[in-house]
Amino acid sequence: MSQDGVDLERSLGYLLKEASSALRAAMEEVLRPLGMTVTHYSCLELLAQRPGLSNSELARGAFVTRQSMNVLLQALERDGYVTRPAAPPAGKALPTRLTPRGRRSLEKASAAVRSVEVRMLAGLSGDDQSEAVRILRSMIQSLRA
């Protein structure tokens, strides 16, 4: 290995990517024994917090395309984790809901993911966490503009 970074360790953009990547890896690690992927979990978690989300809304929330989310939803529906009405109640959007089975499956995954987040925040005070939320929100808003 070469010498460590000069500029890189000071670049917020790089640190952001690094942290996000490490978080995803840690999540994959704890979700794999449960036979679940990160997108899989994200979808269930989104549905638990906001029942009735459409395919497109779930895709945006899980940071994948509508097409990818659609194949995932078809699998989840086939296996009985979620339900969608046969016909759209309005427009074209199909509101999706968790089944009891989906809810049970989510509980285990949620506990696993929560443990990862706890570990991630181990060295941070409550104030630090509030600051982090504020700063990240500011970054997101500025980038969207």
Next chain:
Amino acid sequence: MSQDGVDLERSLGYLLKEASSALRAAMEEVLRPLGMTVTHYSCLELLAQRPGLSNSELARGAFVTRQSMNVLLQALERDGYVTRPAAPPAGKALPTRLTPRGRRSLEKASAAVRSVEVRMLAGLSGDDQSEAVRILRSMIQSLRA
């Protein structure tokens, strides 16, 4: 669109992913006119800061696999942006270096990316940025453990 997040907006993990995703999208947007992808740029930037990095080291730094970085390096070498010795000076690692052409290409991209980072940090004070660096480093370290 449904009601906005209850728990989601408070989850540091989610905000992290959201910020990272927004940053990547913004970078893709400014790099596309230059015919460059984010991984492409990351590779050049890494080489500018640490000349002589091997394929594997570049892959780790750009958060892709060795295999993916290898095909990128082959293209970059073919087009004259980087050079690698025909035979490894030691072991199997081939130290890679930027050519003048690669350096010129990087300059434009670097300016574009810097403008994105400036925009991202628009609403943040210097203290905020230092805090962000400290907090992100703590998260990364805790996750690696």
Next chain:
DNA sequence: TGACTCATGTCAGCATCCTGACATACGGTG
């Protein structure tokens, strides 16, 4: 010296995800 471990570069095969496109449905505005 020999056995073991680890890291590297590279090959093949495959899964994943995205780009592009289409028909449809809603909301506004003339």
Next chain:
DNA sequence: CACCGTATGTCAGGATGCTGACATGAGTCA
């Protein structure tokens, strides 16, 4: 009403990236 812009679900097609595996080179330790 007719038109236009936007959003949705869905269908291929293709590019991109990853997993798995192998041989090689270097370092470690008995």
